[in-house]
Amino acid sequence: MxxxxxxxxxxxxxxxxxxxxxxxxxxxxxxxxxxxxxxTNYFLFTPLLHEVATGGLGSYSTTESLREIFKGTGVRIIQxxxxxxxxxxxxxxxxxxxxxxxxxxxxxxxxxNYYNIPGAQEYTRVLKTLSDALSIREEIIDAFEDAACMEDTLERKKQLTFVVVGGGATGVEMVSELAEFTCELYTRHFKGSTRIEEGDYSLHLLNTGPELLSMLPLSLRIQTKKRLDVLGVVLHLGMPVTEVQKDKILFSPNEMLSARFIFWSAGVxxxxxxxxxxxxxxxxxxxxxxxxxxxxxxxxxxxxxxxxxxxxxxxxxxxxxxxxxxxxxxxxxxxxxxxxxxxxxxxxxxxKGTLVSLGQWYAVGTIFGMAFSGRLMWWIWRTVYLFKFNSWNKRWGIMFEWTRALFFPRDITKLR
Ligand SMILES: Cc1cc2nc3c(=O)[nH]c(=O)nc-3n(C[C@H](O)[C@H](O)[C@H](O)COP(=O)(O)OP(=O)(O)OC[C@H]3O[C@@H](n4cnc5c(N)ncnc54)[C@H](O)[C@@H]3O)c2cc1C
Structure with a gap:
């Protein structure tokens, strides 16, 4: 033989x-x-990782066991x-x-890729692995828990300033979900019963270039900016980051933000x-x-x-x-x-196209060269991703979580 x-x-x-x-x-x-x-012994579905990082999906929703995917195929798996x-x-x-x-x-x-920017690797959070996503979720909840009893307004604002660096798909999806998660945290759990007030939390998106989602047509880039404005995200475009320090980000020209949470998605x-x-x-x-x-x-x-x-x-x-x-x-x-x-x-x-979600019920993207935005695009975005999973077990699980999220709040239990 x-x-x-x-x-x-x-x-x-x-x-x-x-x-x-x-x-x-x-x-x-x-x-x-x-x-x-x-x-790892699993395949990681990165396009939905930001939903784990912001509590929209549970930890196992974005992973599929490699042994399960290749069960009965003869392919040997080595972790x-x-x-x-x-x-x-x-x-x-x-x-x-x-x-x-x-x-x-x-x-x-x-x-x-940190582009050798001083402090970027030490003081920012990234989203590449499942463990990154889980610790980001905890960090966001922690920021609210810690700010809840702070008397000093400036200190509370620093705790609750969320900065995302990078105007590509990951940065834009992350800041959109973050806007909805922080809004839910405040209105549902911390408003009234703690020292946190409406203007204490803020979201910022920094980008080196003047445009967000530069791969999309102009009409969709305009829609994206409008949507981020509705979500309360402050845009700092054409402003390259020059340095990151502990709880502080510096960007040109001579600007600075004090923030506990700085998320880096500027490139790979x-x-x-x-x-x-x-x-x-x-x-x-x-x-x-x-x-x-x-x-x-x-x-x-x-x-x-x-x-x-x-x-x-x-x-x-x-x-x-x-x-x-x-x-x-x-x-x-x-x-x-x-x-x-x-x-x-x-x-x-x-x-075949590009799809970018901008929080619940809104997405922008192109399908075979045609530009779409809004609720239908969001539904298409979800359906396309759902069918990228190998097993019906995962697809049903995610469908169930997404449906539940339409009616019930995110779970803010801390795991660690
Ligand atoms: C948060 C996030 C969101 C994203 N969203 C989208 C999206 O919406 N749409 C889209 O098209 N793309 C998206 N991407 C990009 C997409 O994930 C990548 O382009 C794609 O994963 C590239 O596939 P790959 O096989 O090259 O690498 P990966 O999928 O990253 O796989 C590489 C694998 O190799 C393993 N590995 C590395 N070194 C070794 C080693 N020495 N020994 C053993 N194993 C090793 C790693 O652990 C990893 O499992 C996203 C990426 C991220 C991080």
């Missing part, structure tokens, strides 16, 4: 999981073995950290255990796989060919946030899940094609 080729996938996010799913038929045919390695990749020897180390491969897929994703930078040999890089990413193989390493493929493939405009593609998912199809195809000595396929990106 012919020896099966071993495909190892590093990273169980959008790129890695979708690649593995596309390879399942070939595992079942007995052509290949697939091993998927990820730091662990890949700490070395030896391209010349075609092997890698997972927490010190060696493993060889015939084809390797790197889909390690991205981490927060790739998590580089631990290659032991030099690989070609481009703009801080692993450079891949149009076929998504590493330059000079045809048996290694890269996709998602970590990889850079040239786009027709020369800038590369956005670091979004949709790109990673479309690339996964090409990577899976090319792995099989390369094993069968057939021609490889080039990656081309066809954006």
């Amino acid at each position: 012919m020896k099966k080729s071993h495909v190892v996938i590093v990273g169980g996010g959008f790129g890695g999981v979708y690649t593995a799913q596309m390879l399942v038929p070939f595992v079942k045919q007995g052509l290949i073995e697939v091993t998927l390695i990820n730091k 662990g950290v890949v700490d070395a990749i030896h391209l010349a020897d075609k092997n890698l180390s997972v927490d010190g255990h060696m493993m060889s491969y015939d084809r390797l897929v790197v889909a390690t994703g991205a981490q927060t 930078t790739p998590i580089l796989p631990p290659f032991k040999e030099e690989v070609l890089m481009a703009m801080g990413h692993v450079k891949v060919t149009k076929e998504l193989a590493l330059v000079e390493h045809a048996d290694v493929f890269g996709l998602g946030d970590v990889a850079l493939v040239e786009s027709p405009d020369g800038k590369g593609y956005p670091t979004v899940a949709q790109v990673a998912v479309q690339q996964a199809e090409v990577v899976a195809y090319n792995i099989i094609a390369s094993l069968k000595n057939r021609p490889l396929k080039a990656f081309t990106y066809a954006s």
Whole structure:
């Protein structure tokens, strides 16, 4: 019997999981073995993470167990950290255990980019993991609990000033949900019975450039600003952050805000796989060919946030899940094609649209090039995301939580 080729996938996010799913038929045919390695034993659905951070969804709603996703498929799951990749020897180390491969897929994703701004890493909060989301939720509730008995108005205001840095989708979605969560906290739980008064809490969105959601058409950017105004968010546009200190953020020109909660969503930078040999890089990413193989390493493929493939405009593609998912199809195809000595396929990106939620019952976005905003878009946004989950178990769970949230307040019990 012919020896099966071993495909190892590093990273169980959008790129890695979708690649593995596309390879399942070939595992079942007995052509290949697939091993998927990820730091956690679950897939994290990042587009809904801000809802966990603001109490709209529970902690398990944005995760799906990798073992459950691949149950009965033959795909082997390893929870662990890949700490070395030896391209010349075609092997890698997972927490010190060696493993060889015939084809390797790197889909390690991205981490927060602080752009070397002093204090940004030390004094801001980010939203990349489930644990980030849970601690943000606690921090917001804590800010109100601590301010509740403070006599000094200025001190209360500092406690209850919420600053979000970054006018991209994550920053805008976060500040919108934050506005609704803080309003609910105040009106339902702290108004009247504590020292907190109406004008004590405030929300600010800072952006280096003059525009929010620059990837959307002008009409939707205008709608977004109007919506944020309704939610009470103060915009500071075209004002780059220069420094962050404990409970303080400085931005140009010579402006400053005192705030306990400073959230950073200004950009990402790739998590580089631990290659032991030099690989070609481009703009801080692993450079891949149009076929998504590493330059000079045809048996290694890269996709998602970590990889850079040239786009027709020369800038590369956005670091979004949709790109990673479309690339996964090409990577899976090319792995099989390369094993069968057939021609490889080039990656081309066809954006289906962009969706950004602006709190309850409002979203903006484009679908196949057409711009939409409002309640219908919000409903579409939710439905699209719901069907991205693998199992009906998760879909029902989220549907139930969203329905309950229409009638009942968020739970503000602290877990830690
Ligand atoms: C809060 C937030 C909201 C977002 N919202 C949207 C949205 O609404 N729409 C959208 O399209 N995109 C959104 N994105 C972006 C989207 O999540 C990414 O573009 C997408 O996840 C990229 O997929 P990936 O496979 O490259 O990386 P990821 O999905 O990040 O997966 C990488 C995986 O690799 C693992 N890993 C890394 N290094 C190692 C190692 N050495 N060993 C083992 N495992 C490792 C990581 O733990 C992770 O599980 C959002 C991102 C965030 C953080």
